[in-house]
Amino acid sequence: MAELFLFEKQTQQNLKKDRMAAKPATTSTTYSPIDPIHKTRPPIFSNSDVDWLRPDSRSFHQCRPAFFRTGAVNSAAGSAYAEFGNTKVIVSVFGPRESKKAMMYSDIGRLNCNVSYTTFATPVRGQGSDHKEFSSMLHKALEGAIILETFPKTTVDVFALVLESGGSDLPVVISCASVALADAGIMMYDLVASVSVSCLGKNLLIDPVSEEESSQDGSLMIACMPSRYEVTQLTVTGEWSTPNFNEAMQLCLDASAKLGKIMRSCLKEAASDVQE
């Protein structure tokens, strides 16, 4: 049985929840990188290291329920809405449209990304302005997946708006943006699924919420194309030893493979609705 998920301090009720989530037959969309029933890898931390429960009573290696819906914005070529716990994001894709005259000729398409926060997204009222760092990270995460050769001389705009920030904002934005791009019919090699891991003390927490992010000692975020098994974006902060880093990376890759399936099923659902 999976010791990894059976912490002494967890209540019986939580345990039941965890097992339910692990079974593919249940309707819950919660996903976990490791199947806790058929676990093969040894636990990275012994039970003695576990000294707290997560705010939303998840186990350390359990992601929040992921929800995707396409067609959130009518006027856009493609759009998607994603909700991971309290993190709520809306992404719309416009174009391809003709590149601005001032731009130099380019035989491949351009990608223009913008991430912004609403003023009410954070507990303290923010400025709601553009998030330049996230915009450039989103751009890098997506450009490796999009077949830019298919729309020369033109630009595709990707606008992401974080409606509510509940932690792991950037990974949610990236995943949601790739669903929106697929909805817009932009040619891609594969969907981009993104997951982050926080390191708190000795423990690795997948898909951290804001409270966990603010007290983390290190973080690792991966955006990858699950079917091609390629990493398009990777950021690491904090100090990591090599074995720890490998562990975290594998965890992220496994989780994004599962997230990729959820994204795919959302797109399939949308497509079958249209046919009916």
Place this chain on the structure above:
Amino acid sequence: MVGLSEGEKEFIKGGISQDLRADGRKRYTYRPIYIETGVIPQANGSARVRLGSTDVIASVKAELGKPSPMQPDKGKVAIFVDCSPTAEPIFEGRGGEELSAELSGALQHCLLGAKSGSGPGIDLSSLVVVEGKICWDLYVDGLVISSDGNLLDALGAAIKAALSNTGIPRVHVAVNAADEQPEVDISDEEFLQFDTSGVPVIVTLTKVGKHYIVDATSEEESQMSSAVSISVNRRGHICGMIKRGGQGLDPSVILDMTSVANFVSRQLIEKLDSEIAAAEADEDES
């Protein structure tokens, strides 16, 4: 932008696959590094790093400020990079903004560590004067004077050198009522030095074709498919990583890159240490 003919492109790619690059280096060899410290008298610490024809300056200014309420026991460090139009005409006006933002972000990622403040780089708790009331704010500014590839590694090295050159004035705190803002007296003569042995170095591995190289020139960078910047400290731990450039990478390649970065960083740290020591000695003499 670098204009290269088809022949030149092939020459660069072919050279890299045969482990002999256009300037005679091997894949994992850096260009000669020259470091000068104390180049800006107005700043608390400064350094100039030249890496081939890449030329950058980093300066550190310290100001007394108030710690954030979230972390009363920690000082603050901010890193900004400015790309001067003297380096490239396209940096003029708002042209350099994108690159500046990218470099600043990458340096913050690689040198400052995570939100909790613990982690690599600079020990933020050493910047506190009075807990919750007064701390030092360090403003680290990088300036790109001349750009010939591998700006991030050069800036990382310059910041490391500038920090080890930085002297923070000793502060005497007047004993005062507990809830008031304490009075401070900044000494002109006594300076405290930073312990910079923990500051990581940044190694950027640029992937060209099947192989990857360190310290790419701008010609080589124009041929890259992707690049990963990894910051590694003295203990061989990864302190930050950021991927730049478009195409995807296989996870096994990334793991391989981290071990290469680990190996290269050891030589680079040694080289920087001796250069910084030599520069400090030079400065003391003059």
